Amino acid sequence: MDGMEEVVQEFLAExxxxxxxxxxxxxxxxxxxxxxxxxxxxxxTIHTIKGTCGFLGFAKLESVSHVGENLLGQLRxxxxxxxxxxxxxxxxxxxxxxxMLSAVESTGQDxxxxxxxxxxxxxxLKEGSSKADPAGDAGGNAAPASAKTSDTATxxxxxxxxxxxxxxxxxxxxxxxxxxxxxxxxxLVGELLLARNQIQRYVSSHRDPVFVNATQRLNLIxxxxxxxVMKTRMQPISNIWNKFPRVVRDLSMKxxxxxxxxxxGKETELDKSLIEAMKDPLTHLLRNSVDHGIETPAERKxxxxxxxxxxxxxxYHESGQVIIEIADDGAGINIERVMKKxxxxxxxTREQALQMSDREIAKLIxxxxxxxxxxxxxxxxxxxxxxxxxxxxxxxxxxxxxxxDPEIGTRFRIQLPLTLAITPAxxxxxxxxxxxxPQTALQELVSVxxxxxxxxxxxxxxxxxxxxxxxxxxxxxxxxxxxxNGDAAGSEETVNIVVLYAGRTQFGLVVDAxxxxxxxxxxxxxxxxxSAAEFAGATIMGDGAVSLILDVISLAxxxxxxxxxxxxxxxxxxxxxxxxxxxxxxxxxxxxMPGGGRMAIxxxxxxxxxxxxxxxxxxxxxxxxxxxxxxxxxxxxxxxxLGERRGRPREESGVPEQAASDHxxxxxxxxxxxxxxxxxxxxxxxxxxxxxxKGNITRRGVTGTIVIQGNVAEVLDADAVIxxxxxxxxxQYLLSGTAG
Amino acid sequence: xxxxxxxxxxxxxxxxFGIASHRVQEVMRYxxxxxxxxxxxxxxxxxNLRGQxxxxxDLRRCLDFGDHERGWDPMNVVVYSDDSLVSLLVDEVRDxxxxxxxxxxxxxxxxxxxxHKLILGAYKLDDGxxxxxxxxxxxxxxxxxxxxxxxxxxxxxx
Numbered sequence: 001m002d003g004m005e006e007v008v009q010e011f012l013a014e015x016x017x018x019x020x021x022x023x024x025x026x027x028x029x030x031x032x033x034x035x036x037x038x039x040x041x042x043x044x045t046i047h048t049i050k051g052t053c054g055f056l057g058f059a060k061l062e063s064v065s066h067v068g069e070n071l072l073g074q075l076r077x078x079x080x081x082x083x084x085x086x087x088x089x090x091x092x093x094x095x096x097x098x099x100m101l102s103a104v105e106s107t108g109q110d111x112x113x114x115x116x117x118x119x120x121x122x123x124x125l126k127e128g129s130s131k132a133d134p135a136g137d138a139g140g141n142a143a144p145a146s147a148k149t150s151d152t153a154t155x156x157x158x159x160x161x162x163x164x165x166x167x168x169x170x171x172x173x174x175x176x177x178x179x180x181x182x183x184x185x186x187x188l189v190g191e192l193l194l195a196r197n198q199i200q201r202y203v204s205s206h207r208d209p210v211f212v213n214a215t216q217r218l219n220l221i222x223x224x225x226x227x228x229v230m231k232t233r234m235q236p237i238s239n240i241w242n243k244f245p246r247v248v249r250d251l252s253m254k255x256x257x258x259x260x261x262x263x264x265g266k267e268t269e270l271d272k273s274l275i276e277a278m279k280d281p282l283t284h285l286l287r288n289s290v291d292h293g294i295e296t297p298a299e300r301k302x303x304x305x306x307x308x309x310x311x312x313x314x315x316y317h318e319s320g321q322v323i324i325e326i327a328d329d330g331a332g333i334n335i336e337r338v339m340k341k342x343x344x345x346x347x348x349t350r351e352q353a354l355q356m357s358d359r360e361i362a363k364l365i366x367x368x369x370x371x372x373x374x375x376x377x378x379x380x381x382x383x384x385x386x387x388x389x390x391x392x393x394x395x396x397x398x399x400x401x402x403x404x405d406p407e408i409g410t411r412f413r414i415q416l417p418l419t420l421a422i423t424p425a426x427x428x429x430x431x432x433x434x435x436x437x438p439q440t441a442l443q444e445l446v447s448v449x450x451x452x453x454x455x456x457x458x459x460x461x462x463x464x465x466x467x468x469x470x471x472x473x474x475x476x477x478x479x480x481x482x483x484x485n486g487d488a489a490g491s492e493e494t495v496n497i498v499v500l501y502a503g504r505t506q507f508g509l510v511v512d513a514x515x516x517x518x519x520x521x522x523x524x525x526x527x528x529x530x531s532a533a534e535f536a537g538a539t540i541m542g543d544g545a546v547s548l549i550l551d552v553i554s555l556a557x558x559x560x561x562x563x564x565x566x567x568x569x570x571x572x573x574x575x576x577x578x579x580x581x582x583x584x585x586x587x588x589x590x591x592x593m594p595g596g597g598r599m600a601i602x603x604x605x606x607x608x609x610x611x612x613x614x615x616x617x618x619x620x621x622x623x624x625x626x627x628x629x630x631x632x633x634x635x636x637x638x639x640x641x642l643g644e645r646r647g648r649p650r651e652e653s654g655v656p657e658q659a660a661s662d663h664x665x666x667x668x669x670x671x672x673x674x675x676x677x678x679x680x681x682x683x684x685x686x687x688x689x690x691x692x693x694k695g696n697i698t699r700r701g702v703t704g705t706i707v708i709q710g711n712v713a714e715v716l717d718a719d720a721v722i723x724x725x726x727x728x729x730x731x732q733y734l735l736s737g738t739a740g
Numbered sequence: 741x742x743x744x745x746x747x748x749x750x751x752x753x754x755x756x757f758g759i760a761s762h763r764v765q766e767v768m769r770y771x772x773x774x775x776x777x778x779x780x781x782x783x784x785x786x787x788n789l790r791g792q793x794x795x796x797x798d799l800r801r802c803l804d805f806g807d808h809e810r811g812w813d814p815m816n817v818v819v820y821s822d823d824s825l826v827s828l829l830v831d832e833v834r835d836x837x838x839x840x841x842x843x844x845x846x847x848x849x850x851x852x853x854x855x856h857k858l859i860l861g862a863y864k865l866d867d868g869x870x871x872x873x874x875x876x877x878x879x880x881x882x883x884x885x886x887x888x889x890x891x892x893x894x895x896x897x898x
Contacts, residue, residue: 191791194791433774433775433777482777482778483777483778484777523792523793524793524824525793525795526793526795526821526824526826528783528795528797528826528879528880529776529779529783529795534777534778535776538774538786538793540788540791540793544788545772545774545788546773546774546785546786546787546788546793547774548774548776548777548786707822
């Protein structure tokens with residue numbers, strides 16, 4: 001039934017968009033409870049969903065959306081006033097619908113989750129202040145309620161159709177394209193660029209006017225094509241930002257704070273892959289601001305600030321880059337605490353701390369393992385946050401910086417390139433070889449003639465330094481560091497110094513010659529050479545020769561310009577972020593499943609790996625729980641969770657298989673602000689590498705298989721599993737708002 | 741009952757080696773390589789293969805045969821690897837041979853050192869042995885960082 005499938009796919013795509021909009025509308029409605037337009041819009045959306053799923057036979061979806069529609073109907077008629085409970089209830093309905101839609105997407109059915117409680121809640125809310133029928137069970141209410149809605153449905157329907165005719169159909173001016181196809185196009189454009197560069201090279205030695213003309217045309221067309229393809233992949237940042245009002249709302253309610261969010265520059269466009277990559281980092285920064293940055297209304301009042309904190313997001317284009325700023329008007333980053341923590345972790349010495357500016361100290365939060373949260377809350381503060389944010393941003397060739405002030409607040413500034421795999425680089429020659437240096441690391445070029453070199457280049461403790469406008473710049477000879485054939489100080493009379501940034505430190509790289517800046521296509525290096533960390537990749541030059549791309553931080557470390565420890569921490573995050581458009585380094589926790597097979601769990605969203613003594617486990621409701629860091633954390637057995645999805649009857653979840661041992665291995669996730677432990681048989685290893693996930697999906701809950709250390713392991717579909725966990729633990733956690 | 745297999749054969753030093761054909765993408769003559777500084781000695785460099793970057797591994801060095809005198813250009817046997825293409829540098833590319841499992845023998849116990857790690861066994865041919873190369877072991881050789889001193893290659897007949 002291909003036609004049917006298409007209808008379902010369309011339904012899914014449109015409904016998903018509609019639900020996102022509904023999230024925002026509901027939050028906007030909270031601020032303007034009497035806005036009839038908003039209510040009508042929300043009502044129409046849910047009404048359409050209800051109708052379509054009735055037609056497609058998704059009974060559960062229909063019943064949930066039905067009850068939601070009833071509630072909205074009451075609001076629309078003015079028989080109910082919007083209050084936080086109703087908003088929360090409706091948002092929960094949106095989540096439930098979303099979950100069911102994703103179940104439809106993967107299984108074709110709306111899932112086996114039972115939403116009776118949600119339905120009951122919505123019904124109760126509807127009955128809230130109305131004089132209508134006494135609250136019976138959901139079924140009992142359905143009959144008279146449907147009679148009521150069918151009355152209201154007709155005028156709504158009429159409204160709907162009139163709207164449809166008036167509004168210019170957006171569907172006609174745009175087209176849905178598979179993302180894979182766009183990726184493919186992008187790759188081809190990259191290759192075309194290389195070929196174009198090759199021809200370019202050749203042309204400069206040619207006089208034939210016809211050929212030269214044709215080449216110029218080729219140039220123009222290639223450039224325009226590149227721009228055009230890049231544009232197809234551009235999406236407005238509102239795609240991610242749209243979810244934020246909801247996130248901020250839920251979060252501030254949880255933290256007992258009042259925060260409003262302001263967004264500027266929503267229409268700023270980014271490449272789709274960048275958008276994907278920025279979702280998590282931005283969300284994390286938001287969480288941090290709300291949780292740690294912005295003070296409670298009481299604290300704020302004391303300081304003379306308005307009780308409502310403000311989180312402002314600003315995005316814009318600037319000189320070929322996209323700038324995203326996240327600012328809060330909170331208490332700023334506590335410099336004292338950061339410094340103290342840095343001493344404790346041996347990251348800096350007291351002498352160094354004295355020399356560092358406040359800003360430099362604040363930037364230490366980007367180092368791995370850093371967390372100065374007084375109280376490690378469920379929301380953030382586990383010390384896996386900011387360094388992951390930085391890593392993810394650097395992974396896409398971006399940079400992050402911050403500004404903080406105890407009076408004003410904190411502001412993060414993220415700089416992103418407009419494209420991913422094509423990046424501007426400086427080409428240099430040294431030791432008879434050609435190398436490319438990413439422009440992001442480049443500060444400036446200095447050319448010192450032989451005479452000035454004698455005086456300008458000094459030696460301190462045997463290490464050459466150059467005085468650059470007052471500061472001493474350590475010099476590193478590329479020839480020496482890479483053991484190339486060439487003099488240490490450069491073979492020419494002039495000394496060419498490329499001033500680079502390795503993290504916070506500046507240093508000068510001495511090369512034989514500096515050539516030009518080019519846009520290069522970054523190609524990954526095979527893992528055989530990846531052990532030579534000095535190179536971040538390779539590229540093909542105009543003449544077909546392969547050039548290596550330098551990894552500035554590794555070079556600096558090798559040259560001991562930055563200390564080993566600093567290099568390690570910088571390098572650690574850099575190494576983890578070494579990637580190109582094609583391959584991705586990921587870290588996986590390899591676990592053993594009861595059946596003897598292996599499951600690789602992406603470490604991205606994991607907060608911790610823990611072991612619990614079996615005698616510390618307790619029973620709460622029908623789940624096994626454990627007291628963890630001040631909260632009661634439910635434990636869910638991964639094998640059971642996956643087994644469930646196969647449609648086997650629900651076993652008592654949480655009962656671990658290893659009754660024999662006295663310890664339980666669990667992987668702790670942070671879900672909607674709560675910790676949840678995923679119990680596995682045993683944790684075998686943690687592996688980081690670039691894996692290609694082969695798409696043979698063995699079962700649901702798994703995205704594919706990879707080969708780790710010679711063994712096949714299934715890759716856990718973390719998103720889906722977490723979705724299941726949330727629905728498993730269910731509304732009790734979402735609606736009640738407290739854990740245990 | 742014998743499984744027949746197609747094997748790409750090539751010479752490295754005095755020995756005939758083989759890799760299963762399905763592992764081989766193509767063979768070609770010498771191509772200029774960009775040396776990768778600080779890489780393990782058997783990694784000779786990077787090759788541009790129609791826009792793809794291919795890592796070239798020198799089999800002579802892997803098997804501890806020592807380099808040729810200057811002027812000898814090795815040939816390339818390009819094989820599929822995990823995440824990329826790898827080119828094995830060999831002295832001479834030979835024919836594609838068809839062998840059957842009845843001719844196969846596991847490596848003799850007398851094989852020691854690096855050769856033992858890199859060879860899966862041998863097919864007995866009319867005029868000698870075809871040594872089957874463990875392609876993955878060769879590719880992963882550099883990752884160990886401890887390259888053991890080479891072992892002797894015993895050309896057992898019969």
